[in-house]
Amino acid sequence: MKRSVFFISDGTGITAEALGNSLLAQFDGVELEKITLPYIDSPEKAAVAVQTIQAAAAQDGVRPILIDTIVNNEIRTVLNGCDALKIDVFSTFIKPLEHEFGIDSSYSVGKSHGIVEATRYKDRIDSVNFAIDNDDGARTKQYDRADIILVGVSRCGKTPTCLYMALQFGIRAANYPLTEEDLELDGLPESLKPYKDKLYGLTIDPFQLAAIRHERRPNSRYSSLTQCDTEVRYVEQLFKQQQLPFINTTTFSIEEISTRIMADRGLKRRIN
Amino acid sequence: MKRSVFFISDGTGITAEALGNSLLAQFDGVELEKITLPYIDSPEKAAVAVQTIQAAAAQDGVRPILIDTIVNNEIRTVLNGCDALKIDVFSTFIKPLEHEFGIDSSYSVGKSHGIVEATRYKDRIDSVNFAIDNDDGARTKQYDRADIILVGVSRCGKTPTCLYMALQFGIRAANYPLTEEDLELDGLPESLKPYKDKLYGLTIDPFQLAAIRHERRPNSRYSSLTQCDTEVRYVEQLFKQQQLPFINTTTFSIEEISTRIMADRGLKRRIN
Numbered sequence: 001m002k003r004s005v006f007f008i009s010d011g012t013g014i015t016a017e018a019l020g021n022s023l024l025a026q027f028d029g030v031e032l033e034k035i036t037l038p039y040i041d042s043p044e045k046a047a048v049a050v051q052t053i054q055a056a057a058a059q060d061g062v063r064p065i066l067i068d069t070i071v072n073n074e075i076r077t078v079l080n081g082c083d084a085l086k087i088d089v090f091s092t093f094i095k096p097l098e099h100e101f102g103i104d105s106s107y108s109v110g111k112s113h114g115i116v117e118a119t120r121y122k123d124r125i126d127s128v129n130f131a132i133d134n135d136d137g138a139r140t141k142q143y144d145r146a147d148i149i150l151v152g153v154s155r156c157g158k159t160p161t162c163l164y165m166a167l168q169f170g171i172r173a174a175n176y177p178l179t180e181e182d183l184e185l186d187g188l189p190e191s192l193k194p195y196k197d198k199l200y201g202l203t204i205d206p207f208q209l210a211a212i213r214h215e216r217r218p219n220s221r222y223s224s225l226t227q228c229d230t231e232v233r234y235v236e237q238l239f240k241q242q243q244l245p246f247i248n249t250t251t252f253s254i255e256e257i258s259t260r261i262m263a264d265r266g267l268k269r270r271i272n
Numbered sequence: 273m274k275r276s277v278f279f280i281s282d283g284t285g286i287t288a289e290a291l292g293n294s295l296l297a298q299f300d301g302v303e304l305e306k307i308t309l310p311y312i313d314s315p316e317k318a319a320v321a322v323q324t325i326q327a328a329a330a331q332d333g334v335r336p337i338l339i340d341t342i343v344n345n346e347i348r349t350v351l352n353g354c355d356a357l358k359i360d361v362f363s364t365f366i367k368p369l370e371h372e373f374g375i376d377s378s379y380s381v382g383k384s385h386g387i388v389e390a391t392r393y394k395d396r397i398d399s400v401n402f403a404i405d406n407d408d409g410a411r412t413k414q415y416d417r418a419d420i421i422l423v424g425v426s427r428c429g430k431t432p433t434c435l436y437m438a439l440q441f442g443i444r445a446a447n448y449p450l451t452e453e454d455l456e457l458d459g460l461p462e463s464l465k466p467y468k469d470k471l472y473g474l475t476i477d478p479f480q481l482a483a484i485r486h487e488r489r490p491n492s493r494y495s496s497l498t499q500c501d502t503e504v505r506y507v508e509q510l511f512k513q514q515q516l517p518f519i520n521t522t523t524f525s526i527e528e529i530s531t532r533i534m535a536d537r538g539l540k541r542r543i544n
Contacts, residue, residue, distance in 0.1 A: 012531040014440070015294050018287040022341060023365055026377035036541075038531050065372065069294060085372045087365050093295055100337065100357045105298035121429075124526060125484070128432045132407075160400045163435050167526065168286070212397070254396060254439065259284040259310050272293065272306070 004033045004056040006084075008049065008068035010075065013038035019089065020067035033060075040070065046078035053082045123271050127166035127173075134174035135159055140191040143174060147267055149195055150175040152202035153231045154222075155212045157249040157257060161202070164254045169262065170270030183234040188242060200261055201239040201246030206232045208250050276305045276328040278356075280321065280340035282347065285310035291361065292339035305332075312342065318350035325354045395543050399438035399445075406446035407431055412463040415446060419539055421467055422447040424474035425503045426494075427484045429521040429529060433474070436526045441534065442542030455506040460514060472533055473511040473518030478504045480522050 005024065007016040013036045024032060035056070037049050057064050067087040070076050076091065094105050134142055136159065143149060148165075150158045150173060158175035165171040182189045192199060206229040213223035221227055239246040245264055249257050261267070277296065279288040285308045296304060307328070309321050329336050339359040342348050348363065366377050406414055408431065415421060420437075422430045422445060430447035437443040454461045464471060478501040485495035493499055511518040517536055521529050533539070 012525075012527045014527055014531070015287075015290040019291055019341075019361065022287050023362070023369060026343065026362075026366060027369065027373055027375065028378060030373050030375070038535055065369070069291075071298065085368060087368070089291065090295070090298075092364060093359050094298060096357060096359070097295060097299065097337070101299055101302050103299065103302070106300060121525065122484070122487075125429075125432055126487075128435060132404075132431070135404075157397075159404070160397055160439065163400060164439055167432065167436055167439065212394070215394075215398075253284075253393065255284045255286055259286070263310055269308075 001062060002031045002033050002060055003062050004035060004053075004060055004064040006049075006053055006056075006064060006066050006068075007034065007036045008040055008066055008070060008079065009036075009038050010041040010070050010072060011038065013069075016067050016069045016089070019069075020087070023067070023087070032065075040075060040079075041072075043074050043078050046070075046075045050078060050081050053084065057083065123170045124167060127170045127270070128163065130172040130174070131159075131162040131166040135162065137176040137191075140174075140176070143191075143195045143198070145172060146174040146195070146198055147172045148200055148261065148265060149173075149192070149198045150202055150261075151178055151192065151199050151244070152204070152246075153178055153209070153228075153235050155209060155216065156202045156204040157254070158202055160254050161249075161257050161261075165258045165262070168255075168258065168269075169267075171262070171267060178231075178235055178238070180231065183231065183238065188238075196242070196244075199242075199244050200265065201235070201244045202257070203232060203236050203239070203246055203248050205248070205250040273334060274303045274305050274332055275334050276307060276325075276332055276336040278321075278325055278328075278336060278338050278340075279306065279308040280312055280338055280342060280351065281308075281310050282313040282342050282344060283310065285341075288339050288341045288361070291341075292359070295339070295359070304337075312347060312351075313344075315346050315350050318342075318347045322350060322353055325356065329355065395442045396439060399442045399542070400435065402444040402446070403431075403434040403438040407434065409448040409463075412446075412448070415463075415467045415470070417444060418446040418467070418470055419444045420472055420533065420537060421445070421464070421470045422474055422533075423450055423464065423471050423516070424476075424518075425450055425481070425500075425507050427481060427488065428474045428476040429526070430474055432526050433521075433529050433533075437530045437534070440527075440530065440541075441539075443534070443539060450503075450507055450510070452503065455503065455510065460510075468514070468516075471514075471516050472537065473507070473516045474529070475504060475508050475511070475518055475520050477520070477522040 007013050007020050009016045017036055040046050040049050053064055064084045066084045069089050071090050098105055150162060152158055154177050162173035162175050165173045209228040210223055210225045217223050247260055279285050279292050281288045289308055312318050312321050325336055336356045338356045341361050343362050370377055422433060424430055426449050434445035434447050437445045448464060481500040482495055482497045489495050519532055
């Protein structure tokens with residue numbers, strides 16, 4: 001029996017999705033159909049949403065789950081017309097916060113974004129540009145401006161991690177691929193030596209590396225298990241010899257890699 | 273009077289931060305110091321966190337706010353030793369869900385990630401690679417594989433939006449910069465014509481565009497208000513003439529631009 005879950009928001013829906021997915025992941029064996037309804041920012045749009053929700057309920061033969069981060073009371077009232085289990089984040093937690101702060105909250109639609117966006121936008125763009133300009137060892141002149149420089153073999157996850165740190169946290173992250181030539185050196189490549197304090201290593205299971213490289217260049221030396229195994233062994237030796245902090249990315253998501261590195265190095269987000 | 277807010281998680285802390293920031297944004301004029309404590313995944317780490325929290329409370333002279341997404345009961349018990357207002361997401365919402373599903377939840381640490389990560393990782397990497405390979409009109413041969421192709425003048429927000437859609441949703445997003453030469457044409461550039469259905473326009477306030485371009489190339493023709501104004505006027509004419517959907521990015525965050533475009537085009541996330 002399938003059951004529909006709706007993530008409903010007056011904004012992007014990203015918070016409702018993240019919270020809802022975390023909660024629902026605690027339930028094994030329940031078959032769920034997840035639907036996000038973002039930008040429900042008027043009673044009219046809420047009325048359309050109610051129709052969608054009721055149609056799903058009729059098809060499922062069981063009442064749906066609503067996980068919402070709607071702030072506005074008028075909109076919420078319309079949604080309350082549905083027969084559903086409602087996980088209602090704002091009305092649950094706003095009251096205790098009002099009591100604690102001793103003031104009323106501003107129950108306005110989409111309040112969590114707005115005024116700060118212009119600065120935030122600029123900082124994010126700067127960080128994204130920095131990550132792109134300093135991707136894959138493309139240049140090393142800007143390393144003095146970097147918050148962190150990720151090092152590791154080709155395709156171990158450096159680029160998406162740098163981009164994620166830039167977009168999510170405004171961190172200026174560069175990355176440098178350690179190639180076979182680099183790994184034959186005794187020590188770090190010259191261009192990295194002055195920035196040893198900013199270096200953070202990524203490593204990866206050789207089997208997974210071979211699978212990822214195989215997608216890019218099938219049946220090549222580059223993607224062979226022997227080659228991947230050798231490179232990973234060399235790179236881990238280098239990290240240990242140089243006493244660089246490093247993380248094995250094999251079982252981690254990009255969010256986890258990024259936040260673990262930041263926690264380990266005490267890097268603070270530049271945007272909120 | 274400053275008050276400390278702690279976002280506490282056994283994982284990345286991203287959900288706790290997103291939820292907490294949305295709630296706290298409803299309170300104007302409250303001075304808050306926000307601290308994220310991620311990866312609190314053992315009672316020992318929780319005990320260290322409690323010390324941090326209590327030290328902050330002593331300094332503030334007022335009890336702190338804890339916003340947590342901790343799943344494990346043992347860890348939660350340690351955190352309950354703090355005198356604080358606790359916004360306790362899991363224990364609040366898990367019970368009604370257990371009741372609704374008629375089964376117990378698996379109260380395991382960090383359960384929301386794990387098994388699905390390998391596939392998710394690969395899909396994300398593919399999308400990120402796609403975004404990078406197809407950034408800034410670098411190539412147009414892969415447009416048949418694109419989910420969406422963003423078009424707009426230089427520095428209007430195309431690249432970060434594409435990267436965000438790739439990382440967050442696994443969407444394959446390409447982008448093509450409409451240059452002066454393109455805008456002098458009568459109609460779309462040749463390389464875009466076969467993909468008209470995938471095109472989505474971005475536009476921006478000329479003043480903001482000039483400010484952004486000024487950062488890149490100060491006091492240039494490229495960053496002059498006259499130039500920005502002309503380009504924006506041309507590009508909006510083109511969007512209207514070609515009946516392309518478009519969005520003005522000026523007041524939106526990257527999350528908002530991405531999710532609005534996806535909602536408008538009915539694009540579904542490829543990763544969960």
